[in-house]
Structure formats: structure tokens, C-alpha cells
Amino acid sequence: MPTNRPSSARFxxxxxxxxxxxxVAPAALILIVLMALPMANAVVLTFQFWxxxxxxxxxxxxxxxxxxxxxxxxxxxRNTAYYTIATVVLKTSLPLILASLLSSxxxxxxxxxxxxxxxxxxSLAISGLLWKMIYEPNFGLLNETLRFIGLGxxxxxxLGSSNTVMPSIIAVSLWQGLxxxxxxxxxxxxxxxxxxxxxxxxxxxxxxxxxxxVTVPMLRPVIVLVIVLNTxxxxxVFDQVWAMTAGGPNHASDTLGxxxxxxxxxxxxxPQFGYATTIAMxxxxxxxxxxxIQIRIGRRQEVEY
Amino acid sequence: xxxxxxxxxxxxxxxxxYGRFAHYFGRAAIYSTLGAIGAxxxxxxVWLVVTAFKNPRExxxxxxxxxxxxxxxVRVWSNLNLPGHLINSLYVTSLTVAITLAAATLAGxxxxxxxxxxxxxxxxxxxxxxxxxxxxxxxxxxxxxxQIGLINTLTGLSFSYLGSAVAFSVFLMRSxxxxxxxxxxxxxxMDGAGEFRTFxxxxxxxxxxxxxxxxxxxxxxxxxxxxxxxxxISSPGLKxxxxxxFQAVDEFSTDYGALCAGLMLALMPIVIVFLVLQKQFVRGxxxxxxxx
Numbered sequence: 001m002p003t004n005r006p007s008s009a010r011f012x013x014x015x016x017x018x019x020x021x022x023x024v025a026p027a028a029l030i031l032i033v034l035m036a037l038p039m040a041n042a043v044v045l046t047f048q049f050w051x052x053x054x055x056x057x058x059x060x061x062x063x064x065x066x067x068x069x070x071x072x073x074x075x076x077x078r079n080t081a082y083y084t085i086a087t088v089v090l091k092t093s094l095p096l097i098l099a100s101l102l103s104s105x106x107x108x109x110x111x112x113x114x115x116x117x118x119x120x121x122x123s124l125a126i127s128g129l130l131w132k133m134i135y136e137p138n139f140g141l142l143n144e145t146l147r148f149i150g151l152g153x154x155x156x157x158x159l160g161s162s163n164t165v166m167p168s169i170i171a172v173s174l175w176q177g178l179x180x181x182x183x184x185x186x187x188x189x190x191x192x193x194x195x196x197x198x199x200x201x202x203x204x205x206x207x208x209x210x211x212x213x214v215t216v217p218m219l220r221p222v223i224v225l226v227i228v229l230n231t232x233x234x235x236x237v238f239d240q241v242w243a244m245t246a247g248g249p250n251h252a253s254d255t256l257g258x259x260x261x262x263x264x265x266x267x268x269x270x271p272q273f274g275y276a277t278t279i280a281m282x283x284x285x286x287x288x289x290x291x292x293i294q295i296r297i298g299r300r301q302e303v304e305y
Numbered sequence: 306x307x308x309x310x311x312x313x314x315x316x317x318x319x320x321x322x323y324g325r326f327a328h329y330f331g332r333a334a335i336y337s338t339l340g341a342i343g344a345x346x347x348x349x350x351v352w353l354v355v356t357a358f359k360n361p362r363e364x365x366x367x368x369x370x371x372x373x374x375x376x377x378x379v380r381v382w383s384n385l386n387l388p389g390h391l392i393n394s395l396y397v398t399s400l401t402v403a404i405t406l407a408a409a410t411l412a413g414x415x416x417x418x419x420x421x422x423x424x425x426x427x428x429x430x431x432x433x434x435x436x437x438x439x440x441x442x443x444x445x446x447x448x449x450x451x452q453i454g455l456i457n458t459l460t461g462l463s464f465s466y467l468g469s470a471v472a473f474s475v476f477l478m479r480s481x482x483x484x485x486x487x488x489x490x491x492x493x494x495m496d497g498a499g500e501f502r503t504f505x506x507x508x509x510x511x512x513x514x515x516x517x518x519x520x521x522x523x524x525x526x527x528x529x530x531x532x533x534x535x536x537x538i539s540s541p542g543l544k545x546x547x548x549x550x551f552q553a554v555d556e557f558s559t560d561y562g563a564l565c566a567g568l569m570l571a572l573m574p575i576v577i578v579f580l581v582l583q584k585q586f587v588r589g590x591x592x593x594x595x596x597x
Contacts, residue, residue, distance in 0.1 A: 014490070016421040019500045024427070027412035027471050030404075034446075035434045035468030041445035098342065101335050114583065115343040118350060121579045121586070122572050123529030125547050129554055130353055130568055133561060141352055175346065180590065187591040207331070236438040239531045243551060260440055265536055273444045280440045287438055 045277040052271050063278040073279070075251055076259035079166060083255060084234030086170045091177045091230050092223065098178070099185035100215050104207070113186065117179035124176065128243025131172045135159045135244070159245050162252035169253055172240055177233075181226050188222040189215060224298030228291045235287040256283050356565040377566035384556070384563075387570055389542060390549040393459055397534075397545060398527045400463040405470040405523050406516065412471075413478025413515075414504055418490065428479070434472035439532060442468070450537060457539050465533050470526075474519045477592075481515030482508060518589035521582070525590075528575055546571045 046063050050056035067073050098116070102109050119127060134141040135158035143155040158168040192215065200210045216223070238257030241247065247254035247262060254262075256279055264276035357377055359370040381387060416428055446465045447456065455461025485508060493503045509516075528546075535548040544552065550571045557563045579586050 014419045016419065017500065019504070020415050020419050020421050023411035023415040023504075026408040027431075027475050028427070030408055030467050030471045031431065031434055034464060035437065035442065035472065036430075038442035038445035038449060038468070039437065041448065042441050045444060045448075098339070101339060104335065106332075106335060106339065112339050112343055113587070115347050117587065118576070118579075119346060120590075121525060121529075121575050123531060123547050123575075125529075125531035125535075125551055126568055126572055129550065129564075130349055132554075133564065134349060134352070139561075141349075175349070178342075178346065183587055183591050232436070232438070236440055238440070243531075257440060260443075261532070264444060273448075277441075277444045280438070280443065283438050284441045288436065291436070 042277050042280060045274050046281055048274040050273040052273060056274065059274070063275050066275060067278050067282070072251060072254065072259060076247075076254045076256050076279075077282075079253060080235060080237070080255045080257075082166055083170060083173075083237055084231060086167075087173050087177070087234050088227055088230045090170070090174050091181055092226050094174070095178055095181035095226070096185050096216075096219070096223065097211075099182045099189055100211050102182070102186055103189045113179075113183065116182055119176045119178075120180045122176070124239035125243045127172060127176050128240040131168075131175075131240075132159065132244045135168055159253075160249055162249060165245060165249065165253040169241055169244060172244070173237070176240070177230075181230075184222060184226060185219065188219050192218045220298065224294060227298075228294050231290050231294060232287045235290065236283050256286075353565050353569055356561060357569045359562055374562075377562040378570070380560075380563045381553075381557075381567040381570065385549060385553055385567060386542070387546070387549075387567070390544055390546040391574065393543060394528055394545040394547070397459050397463045397466075398524050400460065401466045401470060401527045402520055402523045404463075404467060405474050406519055408471050409474030409478045409519060410509065410512070410516065411504075412475045414482050414508060414512075416475065416479040417482030417485075418487070418508075431472045431475050434468060435476060437469065439469065443532065443536065446533070447536065456537060457543065459538070459543060459545075462534060462537050462545070463527075465537060466527055466530065470523050474523065477519055477522075478512065478515050481512045481518075485511050514588070514592075517585050518592050521586055521589040524578075525575065 045056070047058060047060060048056040049059045049062075102112060106112070122130075137143055137155070137157040137160060140158075142158065146152060146155050156164045158164050196214050196218065197210055200214050205213065236257055237255050238261065241253055241255055241258050242261060245253045246266075247258040251259075260276045260279040260283070263272050263279065265271060355369060358373050358375070360372075360374040360376070412431075416424065442465075450456040450461045450465065453461075455464065489507050489511075490503050493507045498506070530545075531547045531551070534545040535551060538544050538548065541549075541552070550567055553567060554564065557567070
């Protein structure tokens with residue numbers, strides 16, 4: 001370590017001087033006023049009844065009691081779990097496989113990456129609206145196409161039936177997120193030393209083995225990162241679901257995000273802000289706990305080379 | 306270790322002759338997989354553009370329009386006041402990105418270059434703030450904006466994004482400044498440059514890729530944000546493009562031509578920026594995720 005040599009003392013980090021408070025102040029102020037205070041208020045709100053008109057009143061743990069005895073909450077939690085597990089599996093495995101195919105020296109890889117990436121830049125709400133048109137049962141693109149190619153029996157009321165609504169939403173999420181995670185994996189694969197692949201080839205490892213025994217272990221930290229990102233995005237999913245179904249039909253696609261939103265801003269004249277914030281706390285705790293567990297597991301099973 | 310030894314035992318089998326046929330077959334399989342998924346990814350957007358140019362009578366008849374029809378665009382452009390909503394979005398995005406960039410560059414620099422009491426604790430607070438789902442502050446923020454009289458204003462909407470935007474950007478900027486050599490600043494100081502000049506003339510120009518990353522990530526997320534925009538703005542004239550289009554869906558419910566034209570116009574700005582700045586976009590977003 002260079003810190004042992006006296007000459008390197010001038011390379012050490014700078015000590016405290018006027019720059020520190022002056023430069024940190026704007027960011028700290030923003031963080032306190034626009035993040036820490038709202039967070040503290042959110043905790044307070046979970047113990048209150050507030051409808052936005054009359055002043056909030058203290059009701060103790062009543063919001064939490066209502067929450068855990070409310071069937072709609074449990075079904076929202078179930079749907080959120082379903083969505084999160086499905087998107088974590090699909091939006092991690094498929095992008096990883098496609099990224100390694102793209103890295104296997106194919107031509108036009110820039111073209112493919114652009115095509116895959118395009119949906120990423122579109123807002124979740126707009127892609128929800130676009131897919132709502134595609135899923136429309138009578139003249140939507142999907143059913144029209146199925147009828148056109150003679151698979152008319154497979155047409156569905158995609159977003160209108162409780163059996164198909166969640167898979168349909170998950171498909172949209174995969175469509176939209178695929179390119180993003182693919183690019184993360186692609187960038188990470190470029191960083192894997194190529195002699196590892198050469199050595200594997202010398203040992204006659206076929207492509208599948210190279211993928212499983214070189215790519216996957218080398219990308220382990222990135223895979224954990226993608227799983228964590230997918231989990232956080234899954235637990236708080238809102239935009240696409242709200243744009244496509246608003247939680248319907250009959251709460252079949254209600255997630256914690258849409259359930260929260262409809263209790264706060266959905267039903268006109270009866271906003272329950274305290275209760276809605278209690279749902280938000282569940283989202284916060286779930287995403288924090290799940291991502292910490294995943295990072296822990298990811299670290300523990302790290303392989304040494 | 307066990308994983309690798311097991312692997313080398315498995316891999317030490319005699320070579321399977323890997324013929325030409327197998328090679329071309331493999332390549333063909335890879336290309337057709339990539340092509341098919343690429344087509345699936347592109348198709349909804351192609352359909353959107355094609356439908357936007359169809360005559361309303363043709364929308365459900367054939368895939369391609371018999372002739373380009375711009376009437377859908379005319380109808381949405383005038384009925385929806387799209388230019389107004391685009392300007393609203395532009396205002397919120399620029400204001401948020403400008404404030405975020407200024408605050409995050411300064412703080413990120415200090416976190417990377419200085420050692421002071423409580424630095425790590427403070428940094429972990431920023432890190433934690435980054436992970437907070439926006440739903441958690443939705444209602445308190447609504448309450449707060451109402452109290453300070455900024456509910457239903459574009460400036461208030463912009464403020465509502467600042468907390469998480471600054472937290473994430475401080476984190477990013479710090480990681481860019483950390484990668485720059487400390488000797489540069491020492492040399493500048495020896496030449497008599499003050500603290501601010503060292504930051505402004507020596508380090509900031511070198512952190513350009515960090516600045517670009519912050520601008521790209523934050524512009525995209527603010528431009529595309531829907532939940533806060535749809536909640537904090539109630540005046541129709543002040544709506545951002547995302548929530549304006551969302552509201553318009555009922556109005557144009559079966560007019561798919563107009564709806565497609567509206568969606569297309571709403572996502573055109575960001576798609577154009579993406580296509581022009583593709584390299585920076587991809588580098589910025591992956592850097593953002595990998596460093597985050």
C-alpha cells in the first residue's frame with residue numbers, strides 16, 4: 001500500500017475544509033426535505049386516518065389491523081408475488097441466454113441490440129396503453145393474428161379474464177425489460193477474460209458447457225444485481241398494470257402498487273391516505289428485505305478461482 | 306473450487322468431431338433465434354406506426370395502409386394539445402435534471418475526494434434513499450406539496466422527483482470521481498488553484514461521461530414517469546405527455562388510428578434522442594446499473 005511511504009502523503013484524500021459543507025449542503029438539503037421528511041411522514045401516516053379534507057386523526061395500529069384482515073390485500077400480495085417471481089425468472093434467464101448468443105461472434109450484433117433495446121426507452125404507461133390495444137379481444141392485433149393464421153381457437157379475452165390477465169401483463173413486462181437486462185449482461189460478458197473461453201475450448205467444452213461453467217460463474221455478481229433489480233421493480237409494479245387493467249377484472253390483477261393507488265386516488269370521494277401509506281410500507285419492507293437476502297445469498301455462494 | 310474440478314473432469318472427455326454441418330446448423334439456429342425475438346420485440350412498435358398512418362376505415366382491415374393518411378395526427382394534435390403537453394414534460398425534465406446534476410456533481414465530488422467525520426454514514430443514507438420505492442413517499446409528498454402550495458404545479462412535480470434523483474446521481478457521480486487520479490488535484494493545488502478552481506477546471510471536465518450518464522438516466526426516468534405526474538397535476542393544461550395520453554384513452558377509446566398516432570407522437574421525442582445518442586444511452590444505462 002502506498003500509504004506507507006512518506007512521499008505519498010500528498011496523494012491521500014483531502015481533509016475537511018470549507019468545500020465539504022458547501023458542496024454537500026445542496027444534496028443533503030434536498031435529501032432531507034424531499035426524501036427523509038416524506039419518509040418520516042409516511043411512518044406517521046400509517047397510524048392516522050386521513051381523507052385529504054379533514055385533518056388527520058390518530059387511530060393507532062388500526063390501519064395495520066385492517067390491512068392484514070383485508071382479503072383484497074392478500075390477493076394483491078399474491079398477485080405481486082406471482083408477478084415478481086415470474087419476472088425475476090424470465091427477465092434474468094432470457095436476457096442472459098440472449099446476451100451470450102449475441103456475444104458468440106454473430107454479425108449485426110449492434111442491429112440486434114438496438115431492436116431489443118427499443119422498448120426500454122418507452123415509458124411503462126405508454127407501453128401499457130399500446131399493449132392494451134394489442135390485447136383488445138375483438139379487433140386487437142393479437143387475436144386478429146391468431147385468427148389469421150388459423151389458430152382462432154386460441155383467442156382469449158386476454159386482459160378481461162382472471163386466468164390470462166397476469167400472464168399477459170408479465171409478457172408485456174418481459175417485452176419491455178428484456179433489452180435492458182440483455183445489455184447489462186452483454187456489457188459484463190465483454191469483461192470476461194477471453195482466455196477463460198479459450199481454455200474451455202481447448203478442453204473441448206461445447207457452447208452449453210462454456211455458458212454454464214464460464215459465463216454463469218463469472219457473471220455471478222451481475223446476475224445477483226439483475227435479480228435484485230427485478231425484485232425491486234416487481235414488488236412495486238404499478239404503471240403498466242394501471243395503464244392496462246387498473247387491477248381488474250375484479251381485482252384479478254391488483255398488485256400492491258395498484259391496490260395502494262386505488263385506495264388513495266381511485267374511488268372518488270373516499271380517499272384513505274393513511275391506509276394507502278400502510279400498503280406502501282409493505283412495499284418498502286418487502287423490497288428492502290428481499291434485496292438484502294438476495295445480496296447475502298449471492299455473496300455467500302461466491303466461488304473462488 | 307469443487308465446481309471447477311468437477312467441471313474439468315466432465316470436460317476432459319475425448320473431443321467430439323465438430324463438423325462443418327454442425328457448425329452451420331448451430332449458426333443458423335442462433336441467427337434464427339435472435340431474429341425471431343428481434344421481430345417479436347419490434348413488431349408492436351411497427352404495428353403502432355403503421356396503424357397511426359392508416360385511414361380510420363382501414364384500421365381493422367389490412368396490415369398495411371393503402372395510402373399514407375395523416376388525418377389521425379391532425380385529429381390528435383388539435384384535440385389533445387400535444388405541443389403543450391410536450392412542453393410541460395420538457396420543463397419538468399429540464400428543471401429536475403439541472404438541479405439534480407448541480408447538487409449531485411458537487412456532493413459526489415466531495416464523497417470521492419475528501420475524508421471527513423461521518424462521510425460513510427452520510428453516504429449510506431444516500432444509498433438507502435436510492436432504494437426507497439416511490440410509492441412510499443407518494444402520499445406524504447402529495448401532502449407536502451399541498452402545504453407549500455406547489456400541488457398542481459410543474460415545479461412542484463419536479464421537486465417530487467428530486468429526492469430519489471439526487472440520491473442515485475450522487476452515488477453515480479461519486480463512482481466517476483473516484484476513478485480519477487488524486488495526483489491531478491494535488492498538481493493543480495501546487496500551481497496555486499483554489500479548491501473550487503480545482504473542481505471546476507480539473508475534475509469536472511474529466512467527469513464528462515459521468516455527467517452524460519446522469520443526464521441520460523434522469524432525463525429518461527423523469528420524462529417517462531407516470532405515477533407522480535398523474536397524481537400531483539390535476540389541471541388538464543398542465544399535464545405531462547404521459548398522463549395526458551393516459552387520460553385521452555377514454556376519449557379516443559375505439560379510434561385506434563388516433564390513439565396510435567397519439568402514442569407515437571408521445572414516444573417520438575425519447576426514441577429520436579435514443580437513436581441519435583444510442584452509444585451514450587447504452588453506455589450510460591449499463592454504467593448506471595453496473596455501478597449501482
